[in-house]
Amino acid sequence: MADMPAAAPAKRSILTPFNVIAALIVIVGIVLTILRFTKGLGAVTNLSHSNPWGFWIGFDLLTGVALAAGGYVTAASVEIFGMKKFHSAVRPAILTGFLGYSFVVVALLYDVGRPWRLPYPFFVSQGVTSVMFEVGACVALYLTVLFLEFSPAAAEWLGASRLRRLLVRLTLALTILGVVLSTLHQSSLGAMFLIAPSKLHPLWYSPYLPVFFFVSSIAAGLSMVLFEGTMAHRYYADRMDEEHMAEREGVVFGFGKAAALVLGGYFATKIFGIALGNNWALLFTPYGLWFLLEMFGFVLLPCFLFAIGVRDRKMGLIKTAAVITVLGIMLNRLNVSLIAFNWHLPAAERYFPSWMEIGVSVFIVTMGLLVYRFIVTRMPIFFTHPHYRSGSHGEK
Amino acid sequence: MTVSRRKFLQWVAGAGIGAMSAGTARAAHGVFEGYPGSYGVLHDTTLCIGCRSCEKACNEVNNLPAPEVPFDDLSVLDEKRRTTAAAYTVVNRYDEIEDHNRPVFRKQQCNHCLEPACASACFVGAFTKTPEGAVVYDVSVCVGCRYCMIACPFDIPAFEYDEALTPRIMKCTLCHPRLLEGKLPGCVEACPMEALTFGHRNDLIAIAQERFRKYPGRYVEHIYGQHEMGGTNWFTITGAPLEQIGLRTDLGTIPAPEFTAGALAIVPMVIGLWPVLLGGIYAINRRKEKIAQSEKETEVDQAVTATRGEAEAKAKAAAESFKKQKEKAVESAVKKALAEAEKNKGKEES
Numbered sequence: 001m002a003d004m005p006a007a008a009p010a011k012r013s014i015l016t017p018f019n020v021i022a023a024l025i026v027i028v029g030i031v032l033t034i035l036r037f038t039k040g041l042g043a044v045t046n047l048s049h050s051n052p053w054g055f056w057i058g059f060d061l062l063t064g065v066a067l068a069a070g071g072y073v074t075a076a077s078v079e080i081f082g083m084k085k086f087h088s089a090v091r092p093a094i095l096t097g098f099l100g101y102s103f104v105v106v107a108l109l110y111d112v113g114r115p116w117r118l119p120y121p122f123f124v125s126q127g128v129t130s131v132m133f134e135v136g137a138c139v140a141l142y143l144t145v146l147f148l149e150f151s152p153a154a155a156e157w158l159g160a161s162r163l164r165r166l167l168v169r170l171t172l173a174l175t176i177l178g179v180v181l182s183t184l185h186q187s188s189l190g191a192m193f194l195i196a197p198s199k200l201h202p203l204w205y206s207p208y209l210p211v212f213f214f215v216s217s218i219a220a221g222l223s224m225v226l227f228e229g230t231m232a233h234r235y236y237a238d239r240m241d242e243e244h245m246a247e248r249e250g251v252v253f254g255f256g257k258a259a260a261l262v263l264g265g266y267f268a269t270k271i272f273g274i275a276l277g278n279n280w281a282l283l284f285t286p287y288g289l290w291f292l293l294e295m296f297g298f299v300l301l302p303c304f305l306f307a308i309g310v311r312d313r314k315m316g317l318i319k320t321a322a323v324i325t326v327l328g329i330m331l332n333r334l335n336v337s338l339i340a341f342n343w344h345l346p347a348a349e350r351y352f353p354s355w356m357e358i359g360v361s362v363f364i365v366t367m368g369l370l371v372y373r374f375i376v377t378r379m380p381i382f383f384t385h386p387h388y389r390s391g392s393h394g395e396k
Numbered sequence: 397m398t399v400s401r402r403k404f405l406q407w408v409a410g411a412g413i414g415a416m417s418a419g420t421a422r423a424a425h426g427v428f429e430g431y432p433g434s435y436g437v438l439h440d441t442t443l444c445i446g447c448r449s450c451e452k453a454c455n456e457v458n459n460l461p462a463p464e465v466p467f468d469d470l471s472v473l474d475e476k477r478r479t480t481a482a483a484y485t486v487v488n489r490y491d492e493i494e495d496h497n498r499p500v501f502r503k504q505q506c507n508h509c510l511e512p513a514c515a516s517a518c519f520v521g522a523f524t525k526t527p528e529g530a531v532v533y534d535v536s537v538c539v540g541c542r543y544c545m546i547a548c549p550f551d552i553p554a555f556e557y558d559e560a561l562t563p564r565i566m567k568c569t570l571c572h573p574r575l576l577e578g579k580l581p582g583c584v585e586a587c588p589m590e591a592l593t594f595g596h597r598n599d600l601i602a603i604a605q606e607r608f609r610k611y612p613g614r615y616v617e618h619i620y621g622q623h624e625m626g627g628t629n630w631f632t633i634t635g636a637p638l639e640q641i642g643l644r645t646d647l648g649t650i651p652a653p654e655f656t657a658g659a660l661a662i663v664p665m666v667i668g669l670w671p672v673l674l675g676g677i678y679a680i681n682r683r684k685e686k687i688a689q690s691e692k693e694t695e696v697d698q699a700v701t702a703t704r705g706e707a708e709a710k711a712k713a714a715a716e717s718f719k720k721q722k723e724k725a726v727e728s729a730v731k732k733a734l735a736e737a738e739k740n741k742g743k744e745e746s
Contacts, residue, residue, distance in 0.1 A: 049479070052545035126521065131659060131660065194659055
């Protein structure tokens with residue numbers, strides 16, 4: 001594994017099923033992009049005056065940021081909480097986080113009316129009373145942190161040893177900064193909806209919304225690391241070194257155990273939320289059943305699956321639980337931003353995404369996957385660069 | 397873009413103060429009752445005939461695009477409408493109202509909150525509550541994120557979805573430019589029934605109460621906007637049950653910025669304490685590692701010493717026993733030799 005046989009995959013045909021599908025998606029995406037920036041949001045979205053936020057906010061922004069939480073969760077476990085045996089999971093998680101956030105910003109460029117003004121809140125006019133100001137500031141800073149956390153891999157690839165040494169020395173400071181920023185913006189994404197108690201269904205609206213979003217982002221991050229690990233092992237096993245392979249099982253069971261605990265805590269806080277609002281009676285309405293489905297099917301069920309998987313040492317169960325949790329996070333974010341939002345509006349005025357909105361989201365995710373592939377097949381992500389293998393885990 | 401240190405510090409301070417100010421202002425002054433002498437409008441639905449003159453006037457003074465259906469066509473009232481990018485105000489007709497044998501018409505536009513949700517939510521501060529009472533919008537900084545539309549409890553701001561690159565938020569300005577010129581808002585000026593009254597906010601409250609007193613039974617005695625969402629500069633009074641003419645009664649009296657003030661106030665705490673907590677956890681782990689490391693080393697040392705001692709003792713014992721054996725061997729050899737010598741001597745003698 002010391003020197004990667006870089007020439008080996010070059011001989012394969014480019015016309016793999018993945019590439020063909022990706023190319024089609026990219027072509028459609030480019031057409032939709034042109035449409036968006038020539039005809040306006042009205043031409044590609046089903047947004048309306050009463051439903052100003054749609055799939056791009058509910059999925060691309062809210063779900064995207066939650067699922068990109070693996071970066072701070074993994075970095076914190078290893079660098080701060082001292083779980084050194086998960087070391088091999090850090091780089092893939094940081095990379096996924098960095099790409100996740102980058103493409104969240106790309107998605108925002110489609111969604112906001114005047115994308116080139118995105119730096120305005122920092123450099124032109126500061127609306128500091130806005131929760132969104134905080135979200136924007138933290139996401140912008142955290143994207144920088146993720147870039148710096150990721151850059152040692154790029155520096156190793158480019159052979160820039162001195163730059164790498166400098167960056168590695170920043171690891172602890174960057175990790176702490178990353179956790180601070182993530183705590184703030186993960187929670188603030190929930191806090192954005194605090195201003196609209198009259199629009200969000202009481203089962204989802206709670207003064208605890210920021211806490212719910214933060215805690216669930218930890219579960220999302222853990223599950224995403226597990227899910228991504230499963231995928232990576234299927235497709236990029238040849239890029240992994242012995243350390244990565246040897247630690248794999250420990251990572252799966254360790255993260256599985258953590259996810260079970262976090263989901264359990266999350267479930268409890270959600271119950272407290274119902275108690276605080278005294279919303280028990282609402283549980284027996286149609287929205288209540290939908291809420292219970294989210295809580296039992298996508299929080300408590302994966303919580304138990306994780307726990308049983310860890311106890312019985314069953315990898316398959318943990319992988320399943322991770323997928324359910326990821327879907328559950330998506331469901332929760334869509335519930336808060338779209339499904340339970342504007343619940344009082346008559347059915348005819350409710351929002352449902354257009355195929356073009358979903359198309360743009362798929363396009364952006366595909367671009368993320370393509371960049372991911374480009375990086376993991378070139379840079380030392382799943383293996384330690386032979387040049388820097390001294391000591392147990394790099395220089396520190 | 398270069399940023400001076402001073403400017404940077406201003407931002408940092410601004411962010412901190414901004415996060416805290418909502419809470420502190422309230423603690424210091426209690427409830428904000430609006431700028432003294434600010435203006436507003438009182439809409440009396442008992443006088444409104446749904447003629448749409450206000451919509452027409454609004455369209456003209458604000459240079460909005462011509463409507464698809466002309467303003468004198470009242471068939472649009474058959475459906476419920478809301479404000480749009482082309483209409484800052486709309487009138488709706490509500491049929492079959494309790495205890496009413498004729499429909500009730502209600503005009504809808506920006507209510508000009510005392511503490512506006514839109515202004516609180518905007519991350520570039522594009523909305524301003526003016527001392528005159530109007531909530532105005534500055535397109536020159538707007539990013540088009542539409543958070544104001546999410547935040548508004550009255551569903552008022554609209555967005556130019558068909559503008560590709562320069563969409564604006566569109567909403568009633570209380571004719572702020574006209575107010576500054578000493579003119580009435582377009583809608584108020586155009587109303588043929590005097591269903592709209594313009595005046596100081598305090599006077600409007602007095603006028604509404606006067607009408608309640610003068611015409612018992614005609615009104616639901618509630619000035620909608622006096623306290624809703626912390627109070628607004630636009631009031632509605634009516635004889636119909638509020639919910640039946642689309643006025644939400646579940647909004648409460650807490651101004652919108654209050655809902656996010658708590659979450660924003662936590663921010664400085666997280667920034668201040670998280671690094672301490674995380675740094676502490678890191679330090680504890682490092683210490684544990686170090687102790688574990690040194691314990692391991694001591695153990696190894698002890699083990700080495702112990703083994704060495706044992707080995708030495710063994711070697712010593714071995715050496716001793718070897719020595720003894722050797723002595724014994726020598727002794728026995730000597731004895732043997734002596735015995736042999738004796739024997740030989742005996743042989744020779746015999």
